[in-house]
Amino acid sequence: MPFIVEHECPQCGAPVELEETNRLLRCPYCGVKNYLFAGDMFRFVLPDRAPGKEIIYVPYMRFKGNVFLCKNASIDHRVVDITRLGVPLSGIPLSLGFRPQAMKMKFVTHDMAGSILSSTLKSDDILDSAGAHTAAFVSKKFFHRAYIGEALSRIYLPLYMEGNKLFDAITNQFLVSLPADHDVLAPLMDKCPRWNVTFSPTICPNCGWDLDGEKDSVVLTCSNCDSAWQASDGRFAEVSFNVVPGSREGSLYLPFWKISAETKNEMGIRSYADFIRVTNQPKVVQKDWENRGMSYWIPAFKIRPRIYMHLSKQLTISQEKFETGDRVSRLNLYPVTLPHSEAVQSLKITLADSIMSKEKLFPHKKTLGYGRYL
Ligand SMILES: [Zn+2]
């Protein structure tokens, strides 16, 4: 069940609801589309039910996504959905439990009343926790672990003080008595919380046309000037794209990230020919493959892990068959919902999954290190 966020339309002020992974907000009242930009991660608050109290917001980190594990002869995966308390304070709930599902969240805004505690938990820490969550299914040693996130966000739980007693501002239940002789919260206060969500009109930076996309799209397209734009660092950055023409009218076009990469270790995969040889594919290496840089084809949309792995592997192996045609507008495009940054996480797993006789290769390959990617 997705978490729901309530916000006001920046154009007309009407209350609109969106899911936590939605990036494109189309107001049902005035019809205006806006794209949400959030810096490193989205931040939400759970609204308090303690009117008149001075609220203290306590941070939690949340990760929802797939963890892939590369073991001896197989790739395993698990869906992980966890929240962790972001401050070293005892007596506070360690997890948010069902609260975010039971109520509508709001975005953190810089004009929000109350004070905010700084999170000492970082993105890497929550990924470590997600990894620890998968420890139960690791029976032997593994070579690599990858996290493909669907949601990585910070959620704030409202609390308030009465005397030296701390209360949950949603349930109004007593949580813990803090020491009366010194202020344990003061060192944790975020003195200048700068984070803010910003809304930008979905206007093509190239021609001014209205960009197309679905509510969870991370790449928007312009049907006027045939361009594609990825949300990056608070703005739309152009993404180059090609189309592999379908043989039928009315085909649905699925998006993939084509990521060029070469291994830096002794595997020595720089060209497509290297890849076919090292992974021992049943194909005869063609001469021109030696000059063809290696690229990995990773689904740019969210799909069940098993299918995600299957598509990554099959398209990467059979890429020599794809002729990329001219750009064609007005195609039936499936939305891009998996950012490039997440797709990059699955390069090593895709390579590992492509190796035909893993038992032979893995004991000698401690790492599957990658070099650059484009
Ligand atoms: Zn509106």
Ligand SMILES: [Zn+2]
């Ligand atoms: Zn345009």
